[in-house]
Amino acid sequence: MGDRSGGQDMLRREYDRINAKWLNAHFRAGAGLAAFICLMEAVVYFALRWMGGMTASRSLYIGKYMLAPSGLNLLAVVAALWVKRSRLPLRAKIYTVSMALVFICCVTYTVHNIFPSLCMAFGVPIVLTTAYGDRVLTTMTAAGCILCKTLSDLLFHWDPEASSKLGTAEQNMDFALSLVILAAVYVGCMVMISIEQEKNRISIQRELEKQHFQVEALTDSLTGVGNRQALQQMMDTLAGEGPEPEYSMAILDLDNFKEVNDTQGHMQGDRYLRELGNVLQKTRLGAAYRFGGDEFCILFRSRTKSQLCEACQDIQHSFSEAALSRELEQVTISFGVAVHQPGVGPAELLRRADTALYQAKKARGSICFYQA
Template identity: 35%
Template structure:
């Protein structure tokens, strides 16, 4: 009976082992300390049975006590090592995941302007087409009017500066849109759940802000931008949406500093949807 009761002390070891799921040194240490304290008090100071033989009077009981004490201490040490190992492993996994996400984001961003790049635009259009075909989207394509003339007259460094300033304006006024640099001086904005009038209003604000830019390092440099917009409607794939917006941009650039919206009536016959 006494041996069976003494064997229950090993439940303290089980309790210590179970604390490793929390990966907390404190919880494991406190549990182990409580177990060791309870074991010591029970064996050395509490006489829970009249027939109980003191550990100091029995070699067998002293052996059992010391073995139990050793097992508890050993479990605590092993659990601490396990916690350290798991923590290091988790930290390494988190670090790898953070680096993976950072690399993925770097690959999605344009190096010069810091906004999403052409690949990100393709991914966004693909996602729009595959996962939200019934949602309302508006694609706006814009570029700086006569940007080649800016590079030729003021140099490519000035051109890069213009692109960075233009991207800042796009981010400032296009907070409700996803903004991408398609290439060169061409940028795209995808408006989610927006009416065409609201998208046009945002484009007008961008134009106004851009035309008011003053470049101290480049006197005489003035910028304007043209916009072409198209709405994503039923049975229009992403490629056609881009073609429609690009066509509207082409018409806007003929006038410069203009905004043109592609009309469904302008679609070629092969693009029309018949009931």
């Protein structure tokens, strides 16, 4: 369960990284759209002047159709940028950028409602939200677009020369059709999100199962620590890390464990091994592996001799204080420790630790460091 939870956390962090990356692209799309609208307003201004089709005064046109909408769009971009750079949660940033884009489309459509085809711009904010795979976000964005489109047609008449959007049967039909098209865009986006979520769910499930099987293949089923294959992989990793990685190794086993099996039975012997595995899993200073039988290996990174001795003593104390040791005959643990030395590879270090363990077994429950 812990491995599965860890895998889910890792995938969640990866999704957040991807969403944060798309958020930057989403914001740039909104800022780029605002800049493009400002440019087109300037182009339309000069085109109308050249064709002689401008009925309003120059100052009125610049103020009402260029500066006002560009200023409102700029405020939306600045607000979105401020939120994006704030310490708010990623989800809040995504929603803010999405709503800012809805606002930009609403301003553009309201100011230039003489062009009915601009209502299709409301489809852009909806489509851009599908990359997040968030149904609520897409629904809120679509609702905002449809609401803004409706309010703009019913309440706002920025251009007095433009005819009302409603009144005749044809206008009412165009209004209804535009809303149906936006609703269809929303439904299409929701279908895309559903398909993508199903694909992601299957991929995540397979990845979690793969990680679970990999962990099982490297974990000793009885004690819960790494098995011999995991130890070999770690030793191969150490051998390829560089000329002088600083690490130390300790080999430990239960004293007179064969006698425990002979007198108390293998079931009780397995209980001792499981209890020792529980103790070793709680060791923070090193990584534990079951070497074979009742022998275990602990790999320590960048630890002093005193720290190694203290870690071994803590394991001995924790095992002696376990409920099993009070219920059954108390069994001691012996340690053989080999401290890292320049030019000594992991295989040789393991052999030295085994030699030190042989010396430690002469005095049960002792800790012996390898001496050349």
